[in-house]
Amino acid sequence: MQKQQQVEADRSTLAVSTVKQKPVPLSWYRWRQRVALPYLFLAPFLLLFILFFILPLGYALGISLFADRLVGGTVFVGSQNYLQAFQDSSFWEGVRHMLLFMVVQVPVMLCLALTFALLLDSGVTKLRTLFRLGFFLPYAIPSVVSALLWGYLYSPNFGPFAQIASSLHLPAPGFLTDSGMLASIGNIVTWQWTGYNMIILYAALQAIPPELYEAALVDGATGWKVARYIKIPLIAPVLVLACVLSIIGSLQLFTEPQLMSTLAPNVIGDHYTPNLYAYNLAFNDQQYNYSAAISFTLGAIVFVCSYIFMFATNRGRQR
Amino acid sequence: MAISVNTPVSREAHGVHPGQNKRTRRTRRGLATAFLLVFLVYFLLPLFWLIVSATKTNPDLFTSFGLWFSSDFNLFNNLGDLFTHDSGVFLTWLWNTAYYATCAAVGASLIATLAGYVFAKFRFPGRTLVFAIILGSIMVPSTALAIPTYLLLSKVGLINTPLAVVLPSLASPFGVFLMRIYAEQAIPDELLDAARVDGAGEMRIFWSVALRILAPGFVTVLLFSFVATWNNYFLPLLVLSDPTYYPLTLGLASWNAQASANGGAQLLFTLVLTGSLISILPLIVAFLFLQRYWQGGLTLGSIRS
Numbered sequence: 001m002q003k004q005q006q007v008e009a010d011r012s013t014l015a016v017s018t019v020k021q022k023p024v025p026l027s028w029y030r031w032r033q034r035v036a037l038p039y040l041f042l043a044p045f046l047l048l049f050i051l052f053f054i055l056p057l058g059y060a061l062g063i064s065l066f067a068d069r070l071v072g073g074t075v076f077v078g079s080q081n082y083l084q085a086f087q088d089s090s091f092w093e094g095v096r097h098m099l100l101f102m103v104v105q106v107p108v109m110l111c112l113a114l115t116f117a118l119l120l121d122s123g124v125t126k127l128r129t130l131f132r133l134g135f136f137l138p139y140a141i142p143s144v145v146s147a148l149l150w151g152y153l154y155s156p157n158f159g160p161f162a163q164i165a166s167s168l169h170l171p172a173p174g175f176l177t178d179s180g181m182l183a184s185i186g187n188i189v190t191w192q193w194t195g196y197n198m199i200i201l202y203a204a205l206q207a208i209p210p211e212l213y214e215a216a217l218v219d220g221a222t223g224w225k226v227a228r229y230i231k232i233p234l235i236a237p238v239l240v241l242a243c244v245l246s247i248i249g250s251l252q253l254f255t256e257p258q259l260m261s262t263l264a265p266n267v268i269g270d271h272y273t274p275n276l277y278a279y280n281l282a283f284n285d286q287q288y289n290y291s292a293a294i295s296f297t298l299g300a301i302v303f304v305c306s307y308i309f310m311f312a313t314n315r316g317r318q319r
Numbered sequence: 320m321a322i323s324v325n326t327p328v329s330r331e332a333h334g335v336h337p338g339q340n341k342r343t344r345r346t347r348r349g350l351a352t353a354f355l356l357v358f359l360v361y362f363l364l365p366l367f368w369l370i371v372s373a374t375k376t377n378p379d380l381f382t383s384f385g386l387w388f389s390s391d392f393n394l395f396n397n398l399g400d401l402f403t404h405d406s407g408v409f410l411t412w413l414w415n416t417a418y419y420a421t422c423a424a425v426g427a428s429l430i431a432t433l434a435g436y437v438f439a440k441f442r443f444p445g446r447t448l449v450f451a452i453i454l455g456s457i458m459v460p461s462t463a464l465a466i467p468t469y470l471l472l473s474k475v476g477l478i479n480t481p482l483a484v485v486l487p488s489l490a491s492p493f494g495v496f497l498m499r500i501y502a503e504q505a506i507p508d509e510l511l512d513a514a515r516v517d518g519a520g521e522m523r524i525f526w527s528v529a530l531r532i533l534a535p536g537f538v539t540v541l542l543f544s545f546v547a548t549w550n551n552y553f554l555p556l557l558v559l560s561d562p563t564y565y566p567l568t569l570g571l572a573s574w575n576a577q578a579s580a581n582g583g584a585q586l587l588f589t590l591v592l593t594g595s596l597i598s599i600l601p602l603i604v605a606f607l608f609l610q611r612y613w614q615g616g617l618t619l620g621s622i623r624s
Contacts, residue, residue, distance in 0.1 A: 037521055038443040045434035046449070048490035053456050056467035063470070116355065124351040133607070134359045137366070140602040142550035144568040145595045148575055149365045152372070152592070153385075160368065160385030191362065199614060244458075252460045255552050259572060262579045282466050283557070291466055299463035306458060 064293035074289075081293035090271040091294060095301065097182060098251050098273055102305075105186040106246045112190070113197035114239070118227050120198075121205040132202070135195035143192065147259040150188045155263070176264040181272075185256045193249070197242050204238040205231060240313045244306045251302045254279065274298045373397060373593045380588055397593040404590055411563055412570040413597070416549055419481065419566055423488035424545035431491045432537050435498025436529050440506060450499070453492045461553070469557040483558035484566070488548045494540040501536035502529070539612045546602060567598040 039046075067077045085091050116135060120128050138146060154175035156162045162172035174180045213221075213230045221229075232239070254275040261268035261276075270284070271277035274294060282291035368385060374394040375383065383389035401409050437443075438450055468487055469478070477483045506529055514524045530537070552568045559565060562573065571594050578587035606613060 035443055038437050038441040038446075041437045041441075041521075041525070042434050042449075044430045045490065045495060048430065048486070049453065049456070049492070052468060052487045052490050053459065053464065053492075056464045056471060057459065059471055060463065060467035063467070112358075116358070119351050119355060124348055125355060127352065127355075131355050131359060133610075135362050136606070137603065138362055140546065140606045141366075141599050142552070142568050142602075144550070144552045144572050145599055146365070148571065148591060148595060149369055151575075153365060153368060158381040158385065163385055191365070195362065203614065248458065248460060259575070262576050278466060279557075282469075288466070288470060295463045295466055299460050302460045303458060 060292040060296055063289050064296050066289050068287075068289060081290050082297065084290065085293050085297050088294075090277060091274060091297075094271050094274040094277050095298075098253065101182055101186060101253065102247055102250045105189055106243065106250055108186075109190045109194050109246065110197060110239070110242060113194050113242070114201055114232070116194070116198045117201035117205055118231065120202055121231070122223050122227070124223075132199065136199055137195065138192045139196040141192065143255040144259065146188055146192050147256045150184070150191070151260060151263050154184055176260070176267060178267050181260065181264065181267050185253070185260065188256050189250065189253070193246070197246070200238060200242055201235060204235040208234050236313075240310065243313075244309060247306050247309060248302055251298070251305065274301075369592060369596050373589075373596045375589065377589045380592075393589075394593075397589050398597075401590050401593045401597070408562060409570065409590075409594055409597075412565050412567045415481070415564060416566040416568075416598070417601075419484050419488070420545045420548040422485045423548040424541050426485070426489045427491040427494055427544040428537055428540040430489060431494030431540050432498050432530065432533055433525065434495045435500075435536075436502045436506075436525060436533065438495070438499040439502035440508070440511060440529075453495055456492045457496070465553055465557055468554075472558055478558055479560050479564065481564060484548075484551070484555050484564075487554060488544070488551070491540065491544055494544065497540055498533065498536055502533060505532050505536070535612065538609070542605065542609055542612055545605070549602060567594070571595060571598065 064081050065076060065078055066074050067081060069075055116131070119125065120131060125131065141149075153159050153161065156172040156176065159172075159175075161175070165172050175184045208231060212234070213226045216226050216230060252275055253273045257268050257272045257276050258279075261272070268276075270280040275298065278291045278294040278298065281287045281294060364386075371386065371388055372380060374392050374397070375389050376391055376393045376396075379389040379391055379393070438446065472478050472483050477486070510528065510532075511524060514528050519528070549566075550568065551566070552572070555566050555569045556572075559569065562570065565573070571591055574587050574594070575591045578591060
C-alpha cells in the first residue's frame with residue numbers, strides 16, 4: 001500500500017505531467033528520483049559532451065588569446081590574433097571562396113533535391129524506389145572516396161571526359177584549373193548530398209495528409225500549383241533546416257579541397273578554404289594559437305550565417 | 320517512423336489533372352521519368368566508372384576508354400595486389416575501420432538512447448537548459464573543435480591511439496535529439512508507471528522495457544553513427560600518424576598522395592581504385608538492407624524540427 005503511494009508521488013515528478021509542483025522540501029528519496037537519477041543516466045553523455053564539445057571550445061578560445069614569441073615564450077596578447085585574422089588576406093580569400101560556393105552550390109543542390117522529391121511524391125513515375133535508392137547512394141560513400149573518384153574523372157590525362165574531348169579533337173575540359181576548381185568541388189558536394197536532402201524532403205512531403213490538397217486537385221489545380229501553394233509552404237520548416245545544415249557543411253569544406261590539392265597543388269594552395277588554412281597553420285606551421293583564432297572566427301561566421309538565414313526565413317514566413 | 324515510408328496506392332493518382340486527356344498525361348509522365356533517368360545516370364556514373372576501373376591493369380587505366388571494360392579483365396589480380404601490397408596493410412585498415420565504426424556506433428547509440436530517454440521521460444531541474452545547449456552544439460562547426468581536440472588529446476597522451484578516434488565519436492548530440500523525439504512518441508508513461516508499481520528499478524526499466532521499445536530508433540542512430548565514423552577523415556587525419564592505426568579513408572588518401580607524387584608510374588592507382596570499391600561495399604549493403612531505418616530516421620529528424 002505504501003509502495004503504491006510512493007509510486008503515486010513519483011508519478012507527478014517522473015512522468016511528464018502538466019500539474020505544477022508545489023515547492024516542498026525534497027525528501028532524500030524524492031531528491032534521488034528527481035535530480036540524482038536523471039543526471040546519473042545522463043552522466044555518460046554529459047561527460048563526453050563536456051570533454052569533446054565544451055572543453056575544446058573553451059580551450060580554443062583560451063589559446064587564441066596567446067601567441068608564441070621567440071623571446072619570452074607564450075605570452076598573452078588578447079585580441080591580437082583576431083585582429084591579425086581580420087587583416088589576413090589568405091583567410092579572407094578562403095572566406096570569399098566559401099561564400100561564393102555557398103551562394104551557388106546550396107541553392108542548386110536544394111532546388112534539385114526539392115524537384116526530385118516533388119516528382120517522386122506526385123507519383124508521376126513508377127520507378128520510385130529505383131530513383132530514391134539510386135539518388136541516395138552517393139551519401140553512403142565516404143567523402144574521401146568521392147573526392148578521389150571525381151578527381152580521377154576530372155583528370156586531364158586519363159579521365160573519361162578528357163578522353164571524350166580528345167577523340168572529338170577538343171581541348172580537355174579545365175576541371176582542375178583556377179577557374180574551374182570551385183565548380184568542380186561544388187559538383188562533388190552536390191553529387192554526394194542531393195540524394196540525402198531529397199530523402200528528407202520526400203519524407204516531409206509524404207507526411208502531408210492528402211486531404212489537404214485533394215480538394216485543390218478536384219477543383220482543377222495543376223500538379224505544379226499544388227506543389228507551389230500547398231506542398232512547399234507545408235514543408236518550409238524542413239527546407240529551412242536542410243538549408244541551415246547545408247550552409248554549415250559548405251562553410252566547413254575541407255576533405256574535397258585537401259584531396260584535390262594533390263591533383264592541382266598550384267590551384268588549391270594552403271588557404272583555399274578557411275578550414276584548410278586553419279589545418280595547415282596548425283600542422284605545417286605549428287601556429288596553434290593563430291590557427292585556433294582562425295577556427296574560432298570561422299565558427300563565428302558559420303554561426304552568424306545560419307542565424308541570419310533562420311532569422312530572415314522566420315520573418316519571411318510570419319509576414 | 321510514425322510516418323509510413325511506402326506510399327499508399329491512391330497517391331499514384333495525384334498530380335493528375337481531371338481535364339487532361341490521356342495522351343498529354345502520358346507525355347508528361349514520360350518527360351518526368353526521362354528527367355529523373357538523366358540524373359540517375361549522373362548519380363551512378365562515377366560508381367560505374369569505379370567498378371570498370373577496378374577491373375583494369377594500371378597501363379589500361381591510362382590508355383583504354385574510361386567508361387568501358389578493357390579486353391584484359393584484371394579484377395582478381397588487382398584484389399590480390401590490394402590485399403598483399405605493403406604486407407597486407409589494406410586488411411589492417413579495413414579491420415581498423417570496422418573496429419572504430421563498431422565501437423563508436425554501439426557506444427554512441429547506447430549513450431544517446433539513455434540520454435534521449437531521460438530527456439523525454441523525466442522532469443528534472445536544468446532539463447530545458449541542458450537540452451538547449453546540446454541542441455545548439457549541432458550548429459557548432461566540427462572544425463572549430465577538431466584542432467583543439469587534437470591539442471587536448473595530445474596533452475593526455477592519447478594521440479596516435481585508437482581511443483583518439485573512438486572517444487570523440489561517442490558524443491552524438493544529434494543522436495540524443497533523435498532519441499528524445501522517438502522516446503516521447505513511443506513510450507507511454509503508463510507503461511513506465513506500471514513497471515514501477517511492479518517494483519522494477521529505474522535501470523532495469525530502461526534495459527528491459529524502454530530499450531526494447533526504442534530498438535528501431537536505436538538502430539537508426541547506430542546506422543548513422545556507424546556511417547559517420549566509417550567515413551570520417553578529418554579527425555583521424557589529425558590524431559593518427561602511424562599507418563597501422565589508419566582507417567580506410569586515411570589509408571586510401573595516403574596511397575593516392577603517393578601515386579600522384581610518382582606520376583602514376585606504379586601500380587598504386589589501381590590499388591587506390593580497387594581499395595575504394597572494397598571500402599564502399601559494406602556501407603552500400605548496409606543501406607540497402609536497413610532502408611526502413613535510415614528513411615524512418617530522416618523522417619523523424621525532419622518532421623519535428
